[in-house]
Amino acid sequence: MPMQPASTEIASRAAAIIDELKDLEGPLLPILHGIQHEFGHVPQAALPVIADGLNLSRAEVHGVVSFYHDFRAQPAGRHVLKLCQAEACQSMGSDAVAAKLKQLLGIDFHQTASDGSVTLEPIYCLGLCACSPSAMLDGEVIGRLDDEKIEEIVAGVRS
Numbered sequence: 001m002p003m004q005p006a007s008t009e010i011a012s013r014a015a016a017i018i019d020e021l022k023d024l025e026g027p028l029l030p031i032l033h034g035i036q037h038e039f040g041h042v043p044q045a046a047l048p049v050i051a052d053g054l055n056l057s058r059a060e061v062h063g064v065v066s067f068y069h070d071f072r073a074q075p076a077g078r079h080v081l082k083l084c085q086a087e088a089c090q091s092m093g094s095d096a097v098a099a100k101l102k103q104l105l106g107i108d109f110h111q112t113a114s115d116g117s118v119t120l121e122p123i124y125c126l127g128l129c130a131c132s133p134s135a136m137l138d139g140e141v142i143g144r145l146d147d148e149k150i151e152e153i154v155a156g157v158r159s
């Protein structure tokens with residue numbers, strides 16, 4: 001697992017992001033995206049700083065972070081594998097692909113393998129419906145997932 005910065009450092013880096021974005025209309029989501037971009041996740045220590053900066057309760061900030069699956073509460077693994085679970089991919093067997101990957105990696109969606117190698121997340125349409133079922137590995141799209149490609153992905157993230 002990557003090392004997490006100390007909470008005082010998180011607070012000061014988060015405060016800088018909040019200062020920069022708080023005058024936007026509807027600043028909470030841009031701030032959360034900014035913080036996730038900075039740290040790779042939304043650290044617990046940033047939540048009270050956001051709440052104070054925007055005059056919200058901590059519960060409100062926490063509620064938004066947990067509502068949007070895009071935000072991670074924990075650092076991601078070295079690789080991030082997003083599996084499309086939207087309709088076109090579903091009709092081409094994305095459920096079976098997901099089940100196989102979960103089994104091979106030993107994790108469920110929104111989890112990171114215990115060796116820190118990979119985080120598995122669902123995504124809803126990658127614009128690659130013609131090549132369903134699709135996935136995205138570290139920002140690269142992969143279409144027509146079959147057993148061979150699934151095994152390549154698993155070997156790749158573990159190497």
Ligand code: FES
Nearest residue numbers: 084089126128129
């Ligand atoms: S539904 Fe999966 S890429 Fe569009």
